[in-house]
Amino acid sequence: MARSKEFDENAVLDKAMRLFWEQGYEKTSMTDLVEFMGIHRRSLYDTFGDKHTLYLKAMDRFNEKINAALAAGVKRSKTAKEALLFIFNFMIDGQADSPPGCLMVNSAVELAARDADVDLKFTKMFTVAEQQLKEIILWGQRDGEFSSDYDADELAEYVHNVWVGLRVMTRTSVAKEKLHRIANTSIKFLEG
Template sequence: MARPKEFDEHNAVDAAMRAFWSAGYEATSTQDLCAATGLGRSSIYNTFTSKHDLFDRALQHYITVKNATLFDILDSDAPARERIGAVLRLAADAPDSEPAGCLVVNSIVELGPHDADVNACLLADQERRLDALTATIVSGQRTGEFAADREPRAIAQFLTATISGMRVAARGGADHATLAAIADTAMGCL
C-alpha cells in the first residue's frame, strides 16, 4: 500500500516556482528543489515524475496567479486609461518578497527556443494577455481615451514588450524609481 502524501502539493509547487523564478530552469538543481520545497528527492520524483514536470506545474501556477491579478485589473469598470496605467504600475511595483524579474520572460529566453511544450504554453499565455490588453485599448479608443487611428493590437504588443523590458530591468537591478519612470513614459506614448 502506498503511503499517503504528508505535504501540501500546492505549497511545494509554489516553492518550486520561486526557485525556478530566481535561478532559471537549468540552474535549479534537484537539490535546490529539495531545499526550496522541504521535500526529499524521492517525494519530488514520486509526485512530479521529473524536474521538467515540476517546472511545468510551477510555470502554470505562476501564469495563473499573475494573470488573475492582471485580468482583475483589465476586467474592472475603471476607465481604460486607468486600467492600462494600473497594469504598468503593477510591473513597476513588484513586491520585495518576490524574486526579481518574471518567470514567463525568463522562460521565453531560456526554454522557448528549444522546448516545444513550454513554448506552446508561453505562446498561449501571451495570446490571452494580448487579447485582454487589446480589448482594453479598443474600449479606450471608443471612449476617446486613446487615439482611434492606431492599431489596438500593436499597442497591446508595445505594452507587453514594455512590461517584459521592465521585468528584465528589474532582474538587472533597476530600482522602483527607474521602473516607475518607464511606466510613466509608456503611458505618455499612448
C-alpha cells in the same frame, strides 16, 4: 494501501516556482528543489515527475497566479488608463516578497530557443496577454481615453513589448523611477 500525501501540493509547487524564478532552470538542481520544497526526493518524483515536468508545472502555477492578480486589478479599475497603469505598476513593483522580474520572461530568455515545451507555454501566455491588452485598449478607444489612430491589435503588440521589456529590466539595477517613466510615456503615446 496507498499512503496519503504529507504535504500540500500547491504549497510545495509554489516553493519550486519561486526557486526556479530566482535561479532559473539550469542553475536549479534536484537537490536544491528537494531541500527548498521540504519534501523527499521520491515524493517529488511521484507527485511532479522529473525536473522538466516540475518546471512546466511551476510555469503553469505562475501563470495562474499572475493572471488572477492582473484580472482582479483590471476589474477594479474605473478607466482603461487606470487598468494599464495597474498592469505596468504590478510588473515594475512586483508583489510583496516575490523575486524581481517574471518567471515566464526568464524562461523565454533562458530556454525557449531550445525547449519546445517552454516555447509553447510562453507563446500561449504572451498571446493571452496581448488579447487582454487589446481589450483594455479598445475600452480606452471607446471611451475616448486613447487615440483611435492605430489599430488596437497593433497597439496591444506594442504595449506588450513594453511590458516584457519592463519585466526584464526589473531584474537589473535600473531605477524603478526610470521604469515608471517608460510606462507613463507608453500611456501618453496611447492617448495621442
